[in-house]
Amino acid sequence: MLNALRTMVLPSSRYVMPWVASVFLRSCRGLSSIAGVAQSLTTTQSVTQPRPQSHIPGPKSWPLLGTMPATFTDPAYDSTRLPRLWQSYFKKYGTIFKLNFPGQGDVVFLCDPSDIQHLYKQMFENPRRPLFDSLRKIRINNGTKIFKAKELGILVEQGDSWWRVRKQVQVHALKSRTVAHYLPQVDQVAQEFVARSAGQRDHKNELPGDFVEELLKWALESLCLVALNQRVGCFENSEEGMRIIKSSLTMLDAVGECEFGSQLWRYFTTSALRRMWRAHDYILKIVLEKMEQAKRNLEARSPEGSANLNILESLITTPGLSFEDVATFMIDLFFAGIDTTSMSTVFTMYNLARHPDKQARLQEEMDQVLGDGHQPLTVHHLSRLSYLKACVRENFRLLPTSSIVTRLPNKDVTLQGYRVKAGTHIYVSIKESGMLEEYFPRATEFLPERWLRDNPNRLQNQFASMPFSNGTRMCVGRRLAEQEIYVLLARLLLKYNLEYKYEDWDPVFTFIYKPDKPQNFTMTER
Template structure:
């Protein structure tokens, strides 16, 4: 089946007439414009039945899979392209049914995403990373129903979440990590500048270098220990390799057919193998911290993140290890991709880059040895807006997902309890009503007050929530964003960046990645 997912042309000649016929029939019954008009008119009327939700044809047992494979837009590495086509064909909301997953509903309208998030805020069940949950259920280290906040829900999720979020979500706590982040960022800028070729272009393996920067920064923040990632030390590279392997496996497990629920597929085995490697490293890291903590005195300064977790009543050794493991897993790739897509946008928009550098000159000056203090970071509003705008245009994670615990009306349809809902950040981030001129890179739309352009004002904040929202918001989002702000500041304080090659067509491996070597040209200011 994995072969068919990556080579759908084998099935298209057989399936295309059926899938296109179903699509044509659905469009004839309800075109995108017709659906939108009907939904608006029926906002307060009796909701339409769930079975009326449009979508590609469904077969017994195989569900929508044959139609997906036969679709001209299908590309397993670019699934957002297929979903975008479905939104055009079926309207702002469509329905799929996939083997092992049941009914899936995809939303694109900000108002429906807002309704979903508000309706589920008291008990946000995220139907995602179920393959990771199964891996942990099969691993002796984890206690029953205690697999970590990435995979648990309800009381167990909240037991851990409420205890750990203080150290990574409160702004006053996060800014304490600034000196470590700044140290690694300055070292990285010097290192990467030294790797330029005679055309002042960054190396083709720049993404790999970013992974080293992100992991070194995270480890210094969490463990107060240098991993030697920038110098290529084995321990750090082992984490990077295992993390990348896990993201590859996640994509196949979560977005492919869920055969792994019944048999150990190659992707599931890869996921388990990489997870075991990272688990061993996390256990070792926490044990080392415990030993170091036992020899510390109060005079030696504040506790680092992991030391704080170890000292928190109610958290077990397994809880701390799992949180460190999840930090390693989610921080490296997502932070690196947030940085690289922001860099890509700034390299293509010299006017925005110049405005960013003007702000840096005003706040930090040209002395790259001067520290970035919390007060200075707070004044870097434009650089934060650039990151926010880049996350709108390139939705790194792609979706916010929830499993309904009660019936809910979405886009005029009665959606039953238990249905899995995906709010597409790819589509809602391009919504012209929420974001006037959505194809334009305009960081100004995220600036408050008089600094913003009123013609670009964001109409609905739920149209772009890259880190989710509410109690299930990404627990590492503040740390990740702060890392990105600091590195962008240090890079553009000293250099100009441009990009002269073909536009990117990102691939989707659980998160977005560039589809070609990011060969940026970096020159001294």
């Protein structure tokens, strides 16, 4: 075991000594801080004062290595399913526990909705979010003029630098009226995809086992039509479309490996960081080409045509956003807006295929609202598909796109009676909070009815299930993603039944959840 740890944590003496020295000094400072707190508590503590951060429960921490030896040897540890380990710690230690990572320090995990609500309230004015430090590093060291200090994009920036861009781009991505403008394009791609899927069935009416790859093409095609008002030929397997998808997948996996791994990328260029860098640069190249084309289109357009701008054109013409701001946002849109939507859709399909009674109720609603389905989908149609939205919401509760959201408080905050110091990474487990029986009776079951408005036991605390996070820092692409998912499921299940006849899935987790088995859905005409 020690040899394995040496291989993973201490790969080269060239980098070890600076790294060990850095971590050791941090540890000394941390011990000094804890000692100071302890001395203060000895003389002034009252029964109402919070306990120090060092008292938060968690596995044994070792000098320099932190809790890595304990986690690596834990029976629940699986590098492809880390939330399983976190779940075991919540069961063992309660709704708060602490890990310690070399180069990063303490990481506090939470799952109680009351604590989450308190944390978000304390950080309302400055919701700092870590977790994309590796992405920040490659942008700082990119070598192009696109990325500048404090202008690295809304995924990685904090404070005023983040809000300057966020308040501008969310107008084009989060407002319901703006998102509804793109509904015809989303519906067009969804209908093409459903027809294409019907033609891909085998002699048993089963869809391909790699159906997720088809959903990735659908998600990118939808995104490009909405954001760029152009197709990229994903349904024809165009080279450009396939490379964008591959780059997006590579970036997500590499971010997960960096952020949830040993943190050695902070000290030298690891394999994961290198893969992320190459994928990021390819998406940057595509975005710059699309932006130059959009600028030419805008210059050639008559004033009368300025009312029908796509997302990219709207951003380019938004006062206060620089060319670099728009380019960085578009990279993030391609990076985070393809895989996440696809995986959310395939898991909703899976849950509906395994619960034919829920699927039948959904189809009954669709028959009433959409009729024969020949007419274009409208906002009015979607507003009446309440059970469809409940099915998607219940899927997000059981299997959110990601297992956690993160926060980095700029001041001390008290959680579960412990004082968590400013600058401590806090991981909010949205997967675990969504499984608490106190908030979700029969939590392991797929029960969309719990989200309907007329349900007297409908959830009251919105922090118990927040797949897109919450507040001003919630996912900026939420409305677009939800609309794409609703439309595709409506078009698919209005005409077809879904079944799944094989082994249950045990999803893997890198940065987002993914199926671990072939997606051989049986798709039959109703």
